[in-house]
Amino acid sequence: MADKSNDPVALWQNMIGEMEKGFNAFANQAMGSPEFSKVVNQVGGATAGAQKQLSELMEKYLLSMNLPSRSQMVGMAERLQSIEGQLNEIKAMLHQMRGASASASSGYAPRPPRTKRPPPASGEPK
Amino acid sequence: MKPASAPDLAGFDLASIPERIQSEVQRAIQRSIKGVEYISTSGPSLGSTPKDILSVRGTMNLYHYRPIADEIYRVPILIVMATTNRGYILDMVPGQSFIEFLLKRGYDVYMLDWSAPKPEEKNLRMEDYVLDFIPDCIRSVQRDSGEHDVTVIGYCFGGVLSLLYGSIFAGGPMKNLICFTTPIDFRGMKLFQNFSDRRYFDVDRLVDSIGNVPPEMILSSFEMLRPASRAASQVQLWENIWNDEFVKSYRMFDRWATDTLPLAGEYFRSITKDLMWDNKLFSDTMTVGGRKADIANIKVPILHAVAEHDHIVPYEAAKPLIEKIGSTDKEEVILKGGHVSLVAGPNAIRRLWPKLDSWLCERST
Numbered sequence: 277m278a279d280k281s282n283d284p285v286a287l288w289q290n291m292i293g294e295m296e297k298g299f300n301a302f303a304n305q306a307m308g309s310p311e312f313s314k315v316v317n318q319v320g321g322a323t324a325g326a327q328k329q330l331s332e333l334m335e336k337y338l339l340s341m342n343l344p345s346r347s348q349m350v351g352m353a354e355r356l357q358s359i360e361g362q363l364n365e366i367k368a369m370l371h372q373m374r375g376a377s378a379s380a381s382s383g384y385a386p387r388p389p390r391t392k393r394p395p396p397a398s399g400e401p402k
Numbered sequence: 403m404k405p406a407s408a409p410d411l412a413g414f415d416l417a418s419i420p421e422r423i424q425s426e427v428q429r430a431i432q433r434s435i436k437g438v439e440y441i442s443t444s445g446p447s448l449g450s451t452p453k454d455i456l457s458v459r460g461t462m463n464l465y466h467y468r469p470i471a472d473e474i475y476r477v478p479i480l481i482v483m484a485t486t487n488r489g490y491i492l493d494m495v496p497g498q499s500f501i502e503f504l505l506k507r508g509y510d511v512y513m514l515d516w517s518a519p520k521p522e523e524k525n526l527r528m529e530d531y532v533l534d535f536i537p538d539c540i541r542s543v544q545r546d547s548g549e550h551d552v553t554v555i556g557y558c559f560g561g562v563l564s565l566l567y568g569s570i571f572a573g574g575p576m577k578n579l580i581c582f583t584t585p586i587d588f589r590g591m592k593l594f595q596n597f598s599d600r601r602y603f604d605v606d607r608l609v610d611s612i613g614n615v616p617p618e619m620i621l622s623s624f625e626m627l628r629p630a631s632r633a634a635s636q637v638q639l640w641e642n643i644w645n646d647e648f649v650k651s652y653r654m655f656d657r658w659a660t661d662t663l664p665l666a667g668e669y670f671r672s673i674t675k676d677l678m679w680d681n682k683l684f685s686d687t688m689t690v691g692g693r694k695a696d697i698a699n700i701k702v703p704i705l706h707a708v709a710e711h712d713h714i715v716p717y718e719a720a721k722p723l724i725e726k727i728g729s730t731d732k733e734e735v736i737l738k739g740g741h742v743s744l745v746a747g748p749n750a751i752r753r754l755w756p757k758l759d760s761w762l763c764e765r766s767t
Binding site: 277283284285289292296299303308309310311312314316317318320357360364368371372387388389390392393394395 | 458472473475492545602627637685
């Protein structure tokens with residue numbers, strides 16, 4: 277069997293693994309600094325601000341084009357969600373009714389009994 | 403005269419070189435064929451253990467998995483999934499599914515899984531999760547199973563929510579608590595601490611501007627913890643693309659890892675301020691909806707499983723849980739693996755799952 281330490285493919289894989297570890301360790305050290313946090317959050321904050329302004333602008337634009345605005349779409353989504361919620365409630369009720377009728381009917385396989393005991397000590401997985 | 407085995411040159415076995423070249427050429431051909439296959443096909447179907455939906459309310463989904471054993475333990479299990487990720491990490495494919503394992507061992511399993519909160523759910527607060535969603539699911543489990551007692555299993559932040567719930571509803575009906583990689587001392591999550599440094603991170607501005615925190619932001623904050631790992635895993639994929647089992651496993655885990663959920667804005671604000679900044683869970687000052695949540699109130703048996711190489715929840719963040727909880731029947735197990743391999747994949751099948759079964763079976767009657 278070939279010696280792994282002399283196998284070029286194994287050496288390559290090992291090198292990739294070491295590079296990954298080294299880069300992660302280096303990056304973690306850099307990202308642990310307060311300067312990193314400051315820069316990242318400044319950029320992130322600016323992006324979030326720009327996103328907010330853009331969405332306000334888009335809202336005005338859509339209004340002028342006689343297209344539904346985001347808030348109108350959200351309103352519709354809320355109504356749909358409410359309908360979905362009611363459908364799910366009906367489904368859950370049907371499920372419970374089915375469970376109740378199943379337990380009452382002898383032809384339907386009931387849930388297994390809740391009588392299981394732990395295996396004896398000698399049979400327990402180690 | 404040539405010796406029986408070819409001489410080594412700088413440590414290389416010359417006789418094996420033609421064999422290696424042939425093997426590498428074959429693999430290169432396989433890579434090209436399988437590479438095309440990879441692009442043109444979808445991954446394995448995940449989360450396919452048969453289940454019924456018991457309740458859906460906005461971001462909250464409660465499932466009941468259909469029992470497969472002839473006889474089950476008396477106490478049902480409710481799994482509370484982390485709010486950042488999908489629950490199918492615990493139900494990958496047959497043979498690698500934690501849910502399937504539990505069902506085969508005779509447990510009755512329910513799962514509280516999360517959908518992406520919609521824009522109009524941006525106002526969901528910590529109290530909606532702890533004082534409404536979890537108690538509602540517990541009641542549904544009690545109603546459906548006909549049992550009063552429930553074992554709760556929380557994974558990562560699902561563990562934090564379970565702890566908060568258990569602290570406030572200390573009188574029951576939670577009978578046992580199992581936490582997987584659950585942080586309580588948020589000072590231990592050093593990089594997340596730095597990303598959310600209160601001097602530079604304006605969480606109010608972020609939440610007020612964008613509402614729900616987008617999944618891309620959550621995913622990139624996870625990936626920043628190990629920035630080289632994604633590129634390295636893609637190199638590994640290319641090297642092993644001829645190996646069907648490797649590719650299947652890669653696709654399962656990659657799909658799950660990138661299938662991150664957004665977080666409701668107000669909930670994220672509370673996580674940042676109460677947990678990341680003020681470390682209230684550790685300092686016993688946490689309140690949820692005006693109700694004190696001190697984990698010393700929890701007296702039920704608890705098992706806390708932590709991973710030796712967890713880069714998301716380092717051991718320093720998870721360690722104080724067992725020290726601080728009020729239970730007398732308490733155990734911490736430190737297992738080999740990382741944040742995800744602790745609960746799913748071959749490592750979990752060998753280590754965590756049997757351990758959990760042997761701990762829980764005698765507490766489930």
